[in-house]
Amino acid sequence: MGGLLIGVTAATLTGWWSPTELDMPAAAWAYLAAGPVVCLVAAPIFWGEEYGWTAYLRDRLVPGRPVATTLLTGLIWGIWHWPLPWVGYFGGELAVSQAVWSMVWWIPLSVLLEFLIGWMWSACGSVWPGAMLHSGANLVAALGMLHVLGDRVGVNESTALLCIGLTPFVAAVALARSRLR
Template sequence: MRKIAPIATFLSVSFGLSWLIALPLWFGVGEGPASPIFLVFALAMMFTPAIAALVVVFFVEKHPDGLSRRRALGLGSVRPVGRFLRYLALALVVPPALILAALLVGAAVGVYPADFVNFSGFQEMVDAQLAALGQAPLPVPIVLLVAAQFVNVLIGSIINTIPALGEELGWRGWLLPKLLPLGIVPAILISGVIWGLWHAPLILLGYNYVDAPGWLALTAMVGMTIVIGAVFSWLRIRSASVWPAALAHGAFNAAAGFSLVFVMAGETFSPLEATILGWTGWLVPLALVIVLLATGQFRAPAPRDSALPAESASIAGAE
């Protein structure tokens, strides 16, 4: 019962607050997922897992000092610094790479109409936006604007890390180590399902999967959060810190718009099939996770270096 109470409290607070924050959207506030007000509510929701984790750490587990609280949240020591920086670098590179790989796979399978040469869809979108503002088309090659998107992803990754930490402090910072005694694969699956279902207040309103039935959209979201959550879990465990997972989450969100950069003009695609949201987009991250599992890359660092709680560090190392 003592082990179940913290997790039950965490889930109750994180899910309860997310539905409470999203409730105005269900009563017609905003004009759907594309409206700015909708995104404001979505941003506010991102902090609910962190609030839930803090509630548990302070009031349920009642850690006696700041150090134990920081460790419980994945905010302990970042030493050795070299290891920490290495996984920060991977966190910045791997999620955008997976999103780009999803587009390549989708194009190869035929579910994503790509234009990787002329960027016609992106050109069409930029021209339409400028025309709506009453401005002439930009006198620069579209390829330069495409290159600028990669710079924007780098900047956006850093900016997005703060709201992403609102989620990661809960999912990978606090929850994942609590599930690791079950084994790494069950921990990844359970935390991924929880992360996906937590999105229900937005997904059921059409977020990410506009035209899909609610049950199918939520199922697809859970599929995506399992495979991507596994990658974030790898960064969390190997770095012994929540920060690489938070940066990876920020980079993932920043790079999500790549699907609009490389689409062919006049074409559409289903997020159930294409991009990182669809099944073809899960193939590369799933393959990566399988390789990481097979090569023992989900083992926690040596106990003397680990900021994970001792109970989970030993289990993660056993696999």
């Protein structure tokens, strides 16, 4: 939810949205309120990706170099998502330029998420927290932004705002890790 709040704040600061324009139906409010439950219930959907990317691939790419392996895992993970805008992942057809930009935005989004998911993985050795974070990023933060901001932003703007929302958390993890060394 923090990424969603930071993303909506960034939308306000950029002029994409104003809190005075808030006109969400009750169902959207209920969906946002159910965010933590959505993360938990939908985590099994994302478990396979987290098992493959985090539990299997991550530690084998660049052993002993967590930043390098995180960047590389995020890059591979982002590229792996590239077919999705072309097959209706966003609920309909996208213009070619929107699909290409979606492909571009998937790289920083995947790298940022992998920093957080990798931190969780290294802290507890389980893919379940990462699956819940992945679920929350996709189904709560990204969809939540579309609920809050409505048609003022598209898929790519929402992804950019999600990247902005995740950045402070990644910075906090990086800062905490550097202090531990």
